Ligand SMILES: Cc1cc2nc3c(=O)[nH]c(=O)nc-3n(C[C@H](O)[C@H](O)[C@H](O)COP(=O)(O)OP(=O)(O)OC[C@H]3O[C@@H](n4cnc5c(N)ncnc54)[C@H](O)[C@@H]3O)c2cc1C
């Protein structure tokens with residue numbers, strides 16, 4: 081341990097993760113905090129990091145208020161409807177009223193937004209989506225962050241947040257290590273903005289061999305946003321609200337442009353429309369929610385899942401008609417090349433040309449994130465002017481820990497933010513963080529040597545575990561004294577799949593299963609003290625696993641707490657198969673005690689602030 | 692479809708190592724050339740493929756579900772502001788696509804905020820973000836709701 085070099089960095093604002101939220105945060109922080117020191121710590125390289133590494137073909141959240149297309153209130157209604165009522169309407173409204181300004185800046189910076197030739201407006205894919213040639217979306221926003229931040233540390237995995245030793249419940253910075261050099265990094269900061277993305281590989285993916293990396297959300301989305309905040313004692317919300325996606329088979333290529341722009345549609349293996357068959361059953365489960373327009377994403381999944389279980393799969397996307405139009409054919413392919421190249425490879429390898437073959441769809445394993453048609457994440461304070469009192473404790477987007485802010489997937493209750501909304505949330509968090517720092521005035525943050533030295537010991541332990549244990553055995557991967565990160569990951573995925581409602585059990589769970597899930601997760605947590613890492617790269621995998629484990633514990637606790645099936649098609653509580661507005665028209669909150677590791681659960685009211 | 696590197700093309704420059712979001716492109720100590728050391732954590736994002744000056748990196752679809760004999764090649768040219776794709780099916784059919792990646796010379800259109808006038812201290816208390824309200828493109832400023840308009844919170 082003594083050999084590990086420690087590098088210190090003192091700054092005002094530390095941004096953890098330079099994805100969509102983090103780049104937005106660095107940009108806005110510079111505008112308001114001219115004299116402040118702004119630093120980004122990023123696990124990869126901000127030019128191609130996060131969920132947008134390969135680019136995007138659409139910006140899924142744009143109001144178009146300048147052309148009277150949508151108002152922020154409309155977006156709140158849409159997000160609320162899609163999430164079966166459960167969103168933070170204040171946060172959703174706040175994001176929606178600012179998101180257009182982010183998109184206008186993207187265009188100014190050179191992002192090619194497609195235009196409708198007749199109207200001159202951005203080309204709509206759907207009511208909320210606009211189409212872009214977004215291969216370089218990420219390098220472009222990274223450039224904006226680079227121009228704004230004082231320093232960007234690439235290849236630093238943040239493992240823990242630091243607390244201020246001079247004041248209860250106040251943030252003091254973060255620690256992590258360089259995944260290439262192995263140096264230990266201590267960032268002391270007055271405010272921290274966590275923007276480290278959602279979580280894949282919590283549940284067992286459909287492909288488990290060489291293709292296990294072909295998850296829908298990026299394999300490097302390791303749940304750090306959740307684990308970091310939970311371990312700092314922040315309250316979390318809606319962590320049960322995992323998302324399942326209907327996507328093209330194996331490559332998980334997106335379907336948005338297909339449905340909305342190409343006007344393709346689905347049918348079962350026998351060429352039949354199937355959604356209407358499940359209407360009555362769903363009506364019995366969720367009541368009037370089934371009649372809402374557009375039909376909530378989860379309910380459409382439900383019909384898909386049931387139709388396949390009834391023996392009439394696979395479900396196909398009918399592309400043969402649309403693909404006769406050369407323009408639509410081009411859009412169909414470029415859509416993948418711009419954001420999920422893997423789907424193009426699957427089709428090329430299997431000779432699937434959608435012009436002549438209707439490709440198969442599948443439902444994915446569940447993911448935990450906060451910016452898509454789902455809203456898991458940290459409980460945050462809302463904007464001063466519109467947030468109800470229970471949702472407002474001083475600074476916009478500040479979590480329940482002083483000086484700790486969140487953006488993008490980190491934030492709970494803010495569904496349908498997507499790339500542009502995540503960037504916007506980063507900006508909102510940054511402005512609030514500057515205000516927080518101004519209000520701190522001369523008040524100093526103190527981080528004791530003991531705090532970061534203890535963490536150093538813990539962080540590098542997997543290297544030691546391996547070094548010691550490796551001497552016991554001749555060769556190979558099997559040791560009685562350590563588990564490798566891949567072993568731990570596969571155990572986590574299997575148990576979450578089987579006990580918490582993954583693909584293996586058709587998304588079904590119940591109280592006995594969840595209780596056992598929590599026990600097995602606790603045992604896994606003990607075993608992770610014995611994780612072995614052969615090198616710095618494996619050390620990163622070890623810490624990604626620990627972050628995924630913490631996220632999973634939170635998901636299991638929340639799923640157990642909410643005794644209803646709010647989102648059929650995302651998961652089912654077999655012991656409470658109906659949506660129960662009487663008892664559960666509310667948000668769920670959790671908090672893990674920093675000292676004892678105990679979880680407490682509570683309900684929080686939903687405010688429908690928009691009619 | 693994890694990546695692999697052609698021995699005869701790679702010169703060990705490390706661009707792919709620098710960019711891979713999964714940290715799985717590394718330089719092999721013996722051959723001094725890059726390789727994908729953890730194919731099952733590859734997202735087939737093509738970041739490394741696009742970044743390789745030698746076109747030394749290619750992709751072979753994941754063994755789990757992708758039959759052999761296909762290829763998806765890419766050429767990203769920053770100066771031209773374009774990206775070109777060539778898709779070859781297992782049965783030999785081909786498709787080609789070309790898209791813009793930027794409308795401006797690289798990086799030049801992004802302003803340095805530090806050179807702008809410092810905002811008034813009071814502006815911190817408003818709901819406006821940088822360049823707002825002008826950049827929103829409509830009259831009337833940043834939207835709000837009236838607090839009195841809030842409906843009661845519900846638990847029911
Ligand atoms: C296949 C796919 C298609 C999508 N399609 C669209 C679309 O068409 N339109 C749209 O608008 N949105 C789309 N999205 C959604 C969009 O990508 C996300 O909403 C957005 O990227 C979320 O932003 P974020 O900042 O929360 O996370 P990310 O952008 O993922 O950023 C997280 C960052 O944190 C870093 N990080 C993680 N852990 C750590 C750690 N421990 N320490 C340091 N750094 C860390 C990561 O490397 C990354 O840079 C799509 C996403 C995917 C995967």
Ligand code: SF4
Pocket residue numbers: 693694710711712713714715716727732733734735736737738739740
């Ligand atoms: S395709 Fe992406 S994930 Fe795979 S090795 Fe290249 S950069 Fe890394």
Ligand code: SF4
Pocket residue numbers: 696700701702703704705706707708724725742743744745746747748
């Ligand atoms: S970028 Fe290309 S040439 Fe350079 S090390 Fe990687 S594979 Fe080799």
